[in-house]
Amino acid sequence: MSDERRVALVSGAASGIGAAIAARLSRDGWDVLSVDVQGDVDVRSDLTTRAGNRDAVNAAEERFGRLDAVIANAGFQHVAPIEEFPEDRWDAIVALLLTSPFLLARYAWPHLVRSGSGRFVAIASVHGLVASPYKAAYVSAKHGVIGLVKTLALEGAEHGISATAVCPAYVRTPLIESQIADQAKAHGLPEERVLEEVILASQPVKRLIEPDEVASAVAYLLSPDGRAFTGAPLIMDQGWSAR
Numbered sequence: 656m657s658d659e660r661r662v663a664l665v666s667g668a669a670s671g672i673g674a675a676i677a678a679r680l681s682r683d684g685w686d687v688l689s690v691d692v693q694g695d696v697d698v699r700s701d702l703t704t705r706a707g708n709r710d711a712v713n714a715a716e717e718r719f720g721r722l723d724a725v726i727a728n729a730g731f732q733h734v735a736p737i738e739e740f741p742e743d744r745w746d747a748i749v750a751l752l753l754t755s756p757f758l759l760a761r762y763a764w765p766h767l768v769r770s771g772s773g774r775f776v777a778i779a780s781v782h783g784l785v786a787s788p789y790k791a792a793y794v795s796a797k798h799g800v801i802g803l804v805k806t807l808a809l810e811g812a813e814h815g816i817s818a819t820a821v822c823p824a825y826v827r828t829p830l831i832e833s834q835i836a837d838q839a840k841a842h843g844l845p846e847e848r849v850l851e852e853v854i855l856a857s858q859p860v861k862r863l864i865e866p867d868e869v870a871s872a873v874a875y876l877l878s879p880d881g882r883a884f885t886g887a888p889l890i891m892d893q894g895w896s897a898r
């Protein structure tokens with residue numbers, strides 16, 4: 656990295672993958688603005704709202720006077736069959752997983768252009784490429800965000816901005832760990848068997864990805880060596896989509 660400090664905004668940075676990305680980028684010498692609706696972060700913001708996304712970008716400008724990278728990571732899941740899927744949960748998931756990345760890109764764009772080598776990374780999912788039952792909102796929003804980064808890649812090319820979606824399979828975060836415990840109880844199975852036979856059933860490689868592995872991929876995408884990765888998803892799905 657050059658002598659000049661570079662600034663990254665990380666959404667959903669209080670937990671799991673976002674916390675790992677924020678920590679890794681700080682170690683790599685980035686100034687990080689951590690944003691979340693809860694927890695110990697620089698900016699508390701509800702990113703399902705327009706004001707929340709605008710406040711987050713404004714905070715980067717106010718605190719550091721620049722913004723070079725946006726990592727749109729905040730997310731949550733809701734599992735329900737289509738005929739019972741709560742309409743409010745659909746709205747909230749689309750707002751956070753698809754509209755927030757759009758708004759962050761929209762508001763950050765002038766800063767990314769000024770940066771000269773701006774980076775936009777969405778933490779999508781293997782569910783941006785394949786579906787699973789009972790996850791209508793999550794799968795739809797994750798497919799949508801891959802379309803968004805393709806568009807940003809085309810618009811950003813002339814400004815040196817790259818846009819990428821990282822697509823992991825299951826990652827060991829609080830979100831998944833609580834599912835393992837719940838499913839073990841529901842199926843009457845030990846947790847190791849739930850992991851292999853229920854949660855990781857679609858993955859040829861039967862292990863969870865660690866949050867630090869996703870953070871390493873993001874660090875690479877943000878590095879000068881990562882600049883060729885634009886407009887295409889970076890898939891780290893342990894063989895899932897090869898089936």
Ligand SMILES: NC(=O)c1ccc[n+]([C@@H]2O[C@H](COP(=O)([O-])OP(=O)(O)OC[C@H]3O[C@@H](n4cnc5c(N)ncnc54)[C@H](O)[C@@H]3O)[C@@H](O)[C@H]2O)c1
Binds near residue numbers: 670700728751826828
């Ligand atoms: N864990 C996995 O297996 C996995 C796999 C693929 C993709 N992902 C994606 O990675 C991202 C991070 O997931 P995670 O597993 O680290 O989950 P997590 O629950 O550990 O972290 C998500 C963070 O998002 C924040 N958040 C929720 N609603 C928000 C809102 N309205 N405004 C601002 N922040 C909000 C939460 O407070 C939390 O800190 C998500 O987009 C998720 O879809 C996760």
